[in-house]
Amino acid sequence: MSSVRIAGIDRPVSRLIMGSMMLHEDRMEHAIELLDAYMDVGGNTIDTAHVYGAAGKKALGRWMQQRRNRSSLTLIGKGAHPDENGPRMTLQAMEQDLHESLERLQTDYVDIYMLHRDDLSVSVGYILESLERQIEAGRCRALGVSNWTTMRLEEANDYALSxxxxxxxxxxxxxxxxxxxxxxxxxxxxADGDYVAWHERSQLPLLSWSSQAGGFFTGRYAPDRMDDQEAVRVYYSDANWERLRRARQLAESKGYDANSIALSYVLQQRFPTCAIIGPNSPAELHSSLRGLEVELTQKEADWLDLLVDG
Incomplete structure (x- = not known):
């Protein structure tokens, strides 16, 4: 499987990152089947988060112990997600979430520790100094963020550099x-157009969640099919139906399906990208692999995204 480099991580990171929300310690046979299949196709990076709960991480931890393969994996952990009382961007929350995640995973470090949300009321200096303590303690090797604005991310990295x-x-x-x-x-x-342009300038690796838009390109949805209210609220728009139509048209000409075309769009940006996927079976995993095979020209990518006509 192709990969990208992330500063601070010794091994390359797989372009397709395995999610963990579908794993559960009470369904270990299912978890083992999925994780083994992912390793068999060359994957090496698994995404976890404290807010996802204990069951998935415990399943992953048991699998790593059985396979004795922790050293060949890149683990992502996320913490400091808000709770019912509001933001939790504190040193105590960062450390608590990380400690609990490590215990559930049966490991003493994650390769990348990400902040799951931002809190604009907290200075980037405080945040980075708090995270530096986790690096120094050996609980993580590299740092990342999820759901931050590029302005805030740039401010933080400028502060870190200085x-x-x-x-x-x-x-x-x-x-x-x-x-x-x-x-x-x-x-x-x-990520909108300005967000993507910032990544093109900075070349900072982007690890996309919901890269396949919750199955929007699989044929699961249609303008007159309103049973999934979340999909209706988030993705139903004339522009997205046109993107789906174009993805289907291009897929037919290339011998793939629309979902593979949509995944390829994410993976063929002009900066390093990975896609976090959540297959529920080895068959779904192998379906996602086809997105790595598709080659898109920049003109095709722009056409898919409605940036050009024709």
Whole structure:
């Protein structure tokens, strides 16, 4: 599987990153099947988050212990997600979430520790100094953020550079061919044109969640099919239906399906990108692999995104 480099990580990171929300310690046979299949196709990076709960991380931890393969994996952990009382951008929350995640994963470090949300009331200096303590303690090797604005991310990395601290080596917003009408979940950030342009200038690796837009390009949805209210709220728009139509047209000419075309759009940006995927079976995993095979020209990518006609 192709890969990208992230500063601070010794091994390359797989372009397709395995999500963990579909894993559960009470369904270990299913978890083992999925994780083994992912490793068999050359994947090496798995995304976790404290807010996803204990069951998935415990399943992953048990699998790593059985396979004795921790040293060959890149683990992403995310923390400091808000709770019912509001933001949790504190040193205590960062450390608590990381400690609990490590215990559940049965490991003493994650390769990349990400902040799951931002809190604009907290200075980037405080945030970076708090995270530096995790680096120094050996609990993580590199830092990243999820759902931050590029302005805030740039401010943080400028501060890190000028103060001798570890900056953010990667960013994880939503990037997909289907553009959301509104955030899928509160506080989420999706990459628009200006966001993408910033990544083109900075070349900071982007690890996209919901890269396949919740199955929008699989044929699961149609303008007159209104049973999934979240999909209706987030993705139903004339522009997205046109993107789907174009993806289907291009897929037919290339011998793929529309979902592979949409995934290829994410993976063939003009900066390093990875896509976080959540297959529920080895067959779904192998379907996503086809997105790595598709080659898009820049003109085709722009056409898919409605930036050009024709």
């Amino acid at each position: 103060h001798g601290l570890t900056g953010f080596a990667c960013n994880s917003p939503n990037l997909s061919l289907a553009k959301p009408n509104e955030p899928r979940w509160a506080g989420c950030v999706s």
